[in-house]
Amino acid sequence: LIDSSFSHLLCDVGRWEEAKYESGVKWKFLEHKGPCFPPEFESLPDNVRFYYNGKVVKLSLASEEVALFFGQMLDHEYTTKAVFRENFFKDWRKEMSSEERLLIQDLNKCDFSELHAMHKAKVEARKNMSKEEKLTVEEYGFCLLDHHRERIGNFKIEPPGLFRGRGEHPKQGMLKKRIQPEHVIINCSSESKIPAPPPGHRWKEIRHDNTVTWLASWTENIQGSIKYIMLNANSKLKGEKDWEKYEVARRLKTCVDSIRRQYTQDFKSKQMGTRQRAVALYFIDKLALRAGNEKEEGETADTVGCCSLRVEHITVHPNLDASDFVVEFDFLGKDSIRYYNKVPVEKKVFKNVILFMENKNPSDELFDRLNTAVLNKHLSSLMDGLTAKVFRTFNASITLQEQLKKLSNKSDNPSEKLLSYNRANRAVAILCNHQRAPPKTFDQSMANLQAKIVARKEQLALAKTEFKQAKKENKAKGDAKIQTLVERKKKAVERCEEQVLKMEVQATDREENKQIALGTSKLNYLDPRISVAWCKNMDVPLDKIYNKSQRDKFAWAIDMTEADFVF
DNA sequence: CCTTTCACTTAGCAATCACAAT
DNA sequence: ATTGTGATTGCTAAGTGAAAGG
Numbered sequence: 001l002i003d004s005s006f007s008h009l010l011c012d013v014g015r016w017e018e019a020k021y022e023s024g025v026k027w028k029f030l031e032h033k034g035p036c037f038p039p040e041f042e043s044l045p046d047n048v049r050f051y052y053n054g055k056v057v058k059l060s061l062a063s064e065e066v067a068l069f070f071g072q073m074l075d076h077e078y079t080t081k082a083v084f085r086e087n088f089f090k091d092w093r094k095e096m097s098s099e100e101r102l103l104i105q106d107l108n109k110c111d112f113s114e115l116h117a118m119h120k121a122k123v124e125a126r127k128n129m130s131k132e133e134k135l136t137v138e139e140y141g142f143c144l145l146d147h148h149r150e151r152i153g154n155f156k157i158e159p160p161g162l163f164r165g166r167g168e169h170p171k172q173g174m175l176k177k178r179i180q181p182e183h184v185i186i187n188c189s190s191e192s193k194i195p196a197p198p199p200g201h202r203w204k205e206i207r208h209d210n211t212v213t214w215l216a217s218w219t220e221n222i223q224g225s226i227k228y229i230m231l232n233a234n235s236k237l238k239g240e241k242d243w244e245k246y247e248v249a250r251r252l253k254t255c256v257d258s259i260r261r262q263y264t265q266d267f268k269s270k271q272m273g274t275r276q277r278a279v280a281l282y283f284i285d286k287l288a289l290r291a292g293n294e295k296e297e298g299e300t301a302d303t304v305g306c307c308s309l310r311v312e313h314i315t316v317h318p319n320l321d322a323s324d325f326v327v328e329f330d331f332l333g334k335d336s337i338r339y340y341n342k343v344p345v346e347k348k349v350f351k352n353v354i355l356f357m358e359n360k361n362p363s364d365e366l367f368d369r370l371n372t373a374v375l376n377k378h379l380s381s382l383m384d385g386l387t388a389k390v391f392r393t394f395n396a397s398i399t400l401q402e403q404l405k406k407l408s409n410k411s412d413n414p415s416e417k418l419l420s421y422n423r424a425n426r427a428v429a430i431l432c433n434h435q436r437a438p439p440k441t442f443d444q445s446m447a448n449l450q451a452k453i454v455a456r457k458e459q460l461a462l463a464k465t466e467f468k469q470a471k472k473e474n475k476a477k478g479d480a481k482i483q484t485l486v487e488r489k490k491k492a493v494e495r496c497e498e499q500v501l502k503m504e505v506q507a508t509d510r511e512e513n514k515q516i517a518l519g520t521s522k523l524n525y526l527d528p529r530i531s532v533a534w535c536k537n538m539d540v541p542l543d544k545i546y547n548k549s550q551r552d553k554f555a556w557a558i559d560m561t562e563a564d565f566v567f
Numbered sequence: 568c569c570t571t572t573c574a575c576t577t578a579g580c581a582a583t584c585a586c587a588a589t
Numbered sequence: 590a591t592t593g594t595g596a597t598t599g600c601t602a603a604g605t606g607a608a609a610g611g
Contacts, residue, residue, distance in 0.1 A: 127583090158601065166579080166602065212574065220601095226573065227601085241575085290577095291605060300603075334604055335578055373569090376606065389576085389605060436579065445594075517579070524577055547597065570611080577604065584597070589590100 026237065027210050030188050032143035032152070034195030034203075035216045035229050036136055037181070038159035041065040048118045051111035052104050063096040066175060069162045071115030078164060084173035088162055091175035143215060143231070144192075151232035152215065157184070163222045167301035167336025171222055183218045213237050223299060234552035243556055246527040248385045249393040250567060255383050256394065260285065262382070267348040273369035277378060279352050280306050280367050284391050287343065288431050290334060291372040291388035303332045306388070307372050312362035316354055317342075325350035339433050396428045396525035401567045403427045404534050415505045417540050421531075422509050428521045436517040446510065453503045460496035467493050522550070528557035533565035 043064060049056045050067055059067055070079065070088055078084050089107045096104065104110065140155040160178040163171055181201035188194065190208040197203050204218075214228040231237055252259075263285075266278030283289050284306050292305025304313065313331035320326040323344040333339045345353075356366050372388060379386040403424035408417055439445070467489035474482045528546075532554070535542045546554060 123582095154600075156600090164580095164602080169602095214574075217574095223602090225602095228574070230575080238576095245576090293605065295604095303603085305604085335580095335602075337579080372606075387606065434578080439595090441594080448594095520578060549598075568611100570609100572609070573607085575605085575607100578602080580600090580602105582597105582599070585595095587592100587594085589592080 025210060026213055028146050028189075029192065030143065030145055030210070030215070031192035032188060032195060032215050033140050034186060034197070035184065036140040036156045037179075037198055038157060041068075041178075044068070044115070044118070048114050050115060053109045054111075057100075057103065059100065060097045063092065063100055065160070066092045066095045067110075067112060068115050068119070069160070069175075071112035072119045073162065074112060074116040078162075078172065081172065083168070083170065084162075087171060087173035088175070091173075095175070145231070145236070148236070150235045150237075153230050153232040155229060157218070158220075158227065165301060167303065167332060169301045170298055171300075174222055177221045179218050185217045187212065187215055187217070234549070234555060239553075239556045242553075245393060246397065246529070246567075249390055249397060249527070251383060252386060252390055252394045253398065253567070256285075259382055264346075264348075267346070267352060273374070275352055276356060276367045276370045277375060279349055279356070280370055280375060281379075282345075282349055284388050285395070286345075287329075287341065288392045288395050288433075289339075290392070291375065293372045301332070301336050303334060303336055305333060307367055307370055307375060309366040310362065311357050311360045311364050311366055314353065314357075314366065316350065316357070318350075327353055333433065337433060337435050392432065393525055393527075396432055396521055397527040397530060397567050399428050399431055400424050400526050401530050404530070408534070408538060410538060413501075414540065414544075415502045417538050418544055419505050419509050421534070421540070421545060422513070422518065425518045425522060425526070426512060426516055428526060429516045429518050432521055432525060434517045434520045435515055438514050442514060446507070449503065449507050449510070453500060453507065456496060456500050456503065460493065460500055463489065463492045463496050522546075523553070527567050528554035529561040529565045530567050532557055532561040533563055536561075536563035 041061070041064075043061050050059055050064070051057065070092070073079050085107055093101055093104070141152055142149050143152055144150070157179045158176070161176050163169075163174045163176045165172045181197040181203055183204055185205045185207055186195055186203050187207045187209055189210070194206060195203075214230050216229040217226050219225070220227050233239075233242075259281075263278040263281045266274050267282075269275050269278065284291070290305035292308035294308060295303070304310065309331065313329060315328040315330070317326040317328060318324065320328075320342065325347050326342050326344050327350065328342045330338070330340050353366075356368075360366075360368075376387045379388065379390075404421065407423055408420035412420065467486070470482065470486045470489045474486050531545050532542065534540070535545060542551065542558065551558060
């Protein structure tokens with residue numbers, strides 16, 4: 001049965017025919033317009049030339065397009081990387097005519113600067129228009145799902161370009177090919193209007209699979225993986241899944257103590273596999289590490305999660321900085337973000353880690369008897385629906401709840417409350433290692449803010465003296481006019497004080513947030529009901545915490561949550 | 568059992584927008 | 590009106606984990 005709180009998502013006109021939710025059947029009716037294709041490439045104007053070895057070379061249409069991809073990226077660091085250049089040049093040559101291939105043998109002799117300049121000019125020109133976007137959204141951005149108009153998340157086919165992997169990706173610079181309708185599978189209801197392919201084209205396949213949520217899909221040529229067009233996060237389908245995810249995490253709360261007791265027991269198991277499983281689980285639980293599926297070597301950047309940790313990623317310290325049994329982690333995780341942490345662990349964990357490292361090379365797996373399938377199989381036997389990633393959700397949400405309780409007071413002023421919320425959010429982001437590159441203008445904007453604070457403080461000092469002056473005059477010959485002046489000056493002082501405080505809090509918040517990304521945890525790990533309840537308890541308007549799209553995404557939580565909600 | 572495929576969530580960066588300061 | 594900035598949105602890569610395939 002669907003929770004009644006979903007009603008506004010499921011039906012905004014009239015009543016339910018039937019208030020029942022058949023698990024497994026995702027939808028009954030799906031109609032859409034199909035994906036939006038990027039414009040075809042047209043050959044460059046004659047005044048935009050490509051030079052090889054100082055001489056103008058008129059390229060064929062296919063190789064010209066690829067050359068433009070490189071030219072567009074010229075001021076990006078990518079284009080200086082050896083792997084990127086090598087992959088690009090190899091793929092570019094595949095698109096060249098045989099004459100071109102004969103002539104163009106060295107990327108270093110290529111001059112894309114006119115292509116680059118044209119691209120920059122185009123970007124500039126687009127700034128001054130960009131209105132037709134709205135029409136596209138209206139036409140392609142929505143679909144009909146179970147007779148409700150729903151927003152589609154990504155309705156555009158990804159345009160061709162050069163693959164930009166993260167970190168040291170072995171395939172960076174490779175040509176990501178243009179997708180034609182002939183590559184695209186459409187999924188819709190058999191009784192719906194079938195989306196029309198672009199003129200002169202046909203779809204690869206029309207499918208009517210109501211057990212999946214995607215509207216269209218195609219296979220991408222770099223990794224051979226499937227790309228999907230799916231609904232926006234504010235849709236019923238995504239909202240329900242989100243709610244389910246947090247409900248599973250809340251169930252973990254009821255049995256996490258016994259699971260922790262069990263893996264602590266397992267630290268001394270006679271089975272090596274069991275010990276490894278226990279230690280891995282300890283790390284996943286304590287440090288919110290990702291599961292760490294195996295990856296195909298040479299296909300992706302070399303990154304790891306818990307189960308795929310290698311000996312070279314950890315260092316053991318019997319004691320370090322007044323702590324005993326410290327394990328030092330240093331590895332690249334998802335998106336090649338570095339995880340660096342020195343963690344005091346239980347003695348038994350420490351001894352086990354040393355044992356797992358014995359007689360191994362640095363490049364050997366730490367948990368050689370364990371993988372994510374084994375771990376998850378074990379976890380599902382402990383609790384229905386439990387997998388490694390649930391621990392991340394659970395620990396993130398429970399941390400937010402605890403931190404909010406610890407940090408915030410109802411008597412705080414609004415900006416202090418907000419700072420507390422952000423700090424609680426930050427504690428989670430640090431736990432989950434959600435980092436960002438410090439903004440390029442960070443130091444400058446920090447200095448600007450400090451200057452503003454100084455200026456405002458001076459203003460405050462001035463306001464204070466004026467206030468005193470007015471009071472003195474009032475004492476001397478207090479007429480009504482002076483009386484109002486005193487009031488006015490008093491107000492000015494208060495206003496200044498308030499503003500200084502607000503800016504100082506803002507400065508603190510920003511400084512602490514320099515390298516931390518709060519968005520990811522807010523969007524994916526924190527049960528929104530915790531935040532909604534906190535806002536109710538603290539009398540903080542919800543839009544201080546969630547912007548419009550976040551409020552839409554969490555509509556289900558906003559609707560169902562009362563102030564007494566506990567995760 | 569192990570590998571591959573598939574569907575979906577999670578992730579950081581880039582582009583764009585909105586709004587304030589000038 | 591212009592410009593600079595932080596906030597928001599868009600993009601798509603990179604994970605997880607179940608199911609299918611061999």
